[in-house]
Amino acid sequence: MDIQKTRLDFPVLKKKWNGKHLVYLDNACMTLKPVQVIEAMDEYYNEYPVCGGRSLHRMSRRVDEKVTEAREKFKNFLGAERAEEIIFTRNSTEGLNLVASSLDFKKGDIVLTTDKEHNSNLIPWQVQAHKRGIKHMIVYSNPDNTFNLEAFEDTLDRAKNVRLVSMVHTANLDGYTIPAREIIKTAHDHGALVMLDGAQSAPHKPINVNSLDVDFFVFSVHKMLGPTGMGVLYGKYRLLEEMAPFIVGGDTVSDTTYEAARFLPPPEKFEAGLQNYAGIIGSGAAVDYLSGVALSNIEKHEERLNRIITDGIKDIQGLKIIGPQDPALRSGIISFTVEFPKGGDAHDIAIILDETENIAVRSGAFCVHSWFNYRKCEAAVRASLYLYNTEEEARKFVDALEKAVGLFNP
Numbered sequence: 001m002d003i004q005k006t007r008l009d010f011p012v013l014k015k016k017w018n019g020k021h022l023v024y025l026d027n028a029c030m031t032l033k034p035v036q037v038i039e040a041m042d043e044y045y046n047e048y049p050v051c052g053g054r055s056l057h058r059m060s061r062r063v064d065e066k067v068t069e070a071r072e073k074f075k076n077f078l079g080a081e082r083a084e085e086i087i088f089t090r091n092s093t094e095g096l097n098l099v100a101s102s103l104d105f106k107k108g109d110i111v112l113t114t115d116k117e118h119n120s121n122l123i124p125w126q127v128q129a130h131k132r133g134i135k136h137m138i139v140y141s142n143p144d145n146t147f148n149l150e151a152f153e154d155t156l157d158r159a160k161n162v163r164l165v166s167m168v169h170t171a172n173l174d175g176y177t178i179p180a181r182e183i184i185k186t187a188h189d190h191g192a193l194v195m196l197d198g199a200q201s202a203p204h205k206p207i208n209v210n211s212l213d214v215d216f217f218v219f220s221v222h223k224m225l226g227p228t229g230m231g232v233l234y235g236k237y238r239l240l241e242e243m244a245p246f247i248v249g250g251d252t253v254s255d256t257t258y259e260a261a262r263f264l265p266p267p268e269k270f271e272a273g274l275q276n277y278a279g280i281i282g283s284g285a286a287v288d289y290l291s292g293v294a295l296s297n298i299e300k301h302e303e304r305l306n307r308i309i310t311d312g313i314k315d316i317q318g319l320k321i322i323g324p325q326d327p328a329l330r331s332g333i334i335s336f337t338v339e340f341p342k343g344g345d346a347h348d349i350a351i352i353l354d355e356t357e358n359i360a361v362r363s364g365a366f367c368v369h370s371w372f373n374y375r376k377c378e379a380a381v382r383a384s385l386y387l388y389n390t391e392e393e394a395r396k397f398v399d400a401l402e403k404a405v406g407l408f409n410p
């Protein structure tokens with residue numbers, strides 16, 4: 001991987017604020033966009049900025065071709081069997097909500113999650129508990145935040161009617177990746193379906209939904225170099241076929257009368273109304289870009305940088321890294337809580353890093369409030385890496401953090 005060459009593709013990395021370049025370490029939230037993605041979207045707006053799926057004129061046919069191409073790219077990216085298993089959504093949140101709403105849950109069905117789910121894989125189950133009487137159960141992690149397979153198996157044995165295991169694949173809280181293969185096999189042996197929230201895995205490591213045998217897999221394309229407001233839901237075709245539509249209206253049906261509608265098969269059934277065509281086309285370009293670099297290279301690169309940062313900050317007084325201490329188990333994420341004798345919190349650190357060195361990190365509860373509340377802890381700082389980050393940036397982050405912390409330590 002030639003990082004310096006890669007960086008030239010990202011216009012925002014050339015920009016300076018107060019005479020300094022940006023050090024962007026908020027990739028778990030949203031990644032930067034390469035010129036290839038921007039140009040693909042520009043091409044749509046400049047050359048065929050019209051609707052797909054409806055009209056027969058040449059521009060509309062071009063849109064259809066580009067959407068079909070993009071769907072095929074995601075099929076190959078995920079190792080899915082059919083392009084029809086790829087549903088374009090706005091983000092991971094929409095994919096998770098779609099499955100929560102459209103799967104035929106019955107009263108008493110159990111949905112099993114981990115104890116560190118993003119709100120997007122927590123609230124939908126709370127809503128379904130209220131609406132349809134499902135039961136949400138949690139598998140608590142080991143003390144180092146790794147997955148407790150024993151507790152998982154035990155829960156599946158005891159709670160007979162687990163319908164769905166819906167878990168964060170790589171946690172945005174600490175970067176830890178659950179043993180998906182074992183989880184899926186065990187869940188299937190117990191008659192449960194599995195959905196993985198791949199928001200932090202699909203952009204950073206190779207995924208093959210077919211060999212994983214996962215039933216549903218969601219992710220956000222804006223976290224993998226793609227346009228904002230784009231996501232994907234993968235689902236096994238026979239499951240998607242059986243599921244009820246989610247948002248309904250134009251493009252989901254082949255025919256209607258005043259009384260009834262005849263729904264189209266997936267993916268159309270789930271893609272209601274005119275779509276974000278520029279976004280879908282830009283998403284296809286993001287997949288091309290990532291495939292050109294190879295996900296396995298990105299994974300190794302992030303682990304190398306994570307080690308530099310972890311080694312540099314693990315002994316800083318007042319910082320406590322969340323999750324396993326071995327950076328090899330935390331992909332490209334380094335989250336830590338702070339506690340200083342002279343006051344100062346996670347947000348202070350984030351603001352100081354930004355103000356002094358243009359280093360962009362995230363502070364807060366990262367939409368995993370439930371995990372923080374359970375531990376009576378308010379907030380943490382998170383640095384999250386991607387393919388364009390450099391070793392120099394990793395060291396710069398360590399130095400700037402040491403200086404920032406020095407303001408609050410005696």
Ligand SMILES: Cc1ncc(COP(=O)(O)O)c(C=O)c1O
Nearest residue numbers: 091092093118120172197199220
């Ligand atoms: C693990 C995880 N799941 C779900 C989401 C929600 O993603 P989006 O806001 O793109 O729907 C995020 C976003 O940070 C995430 O990190």
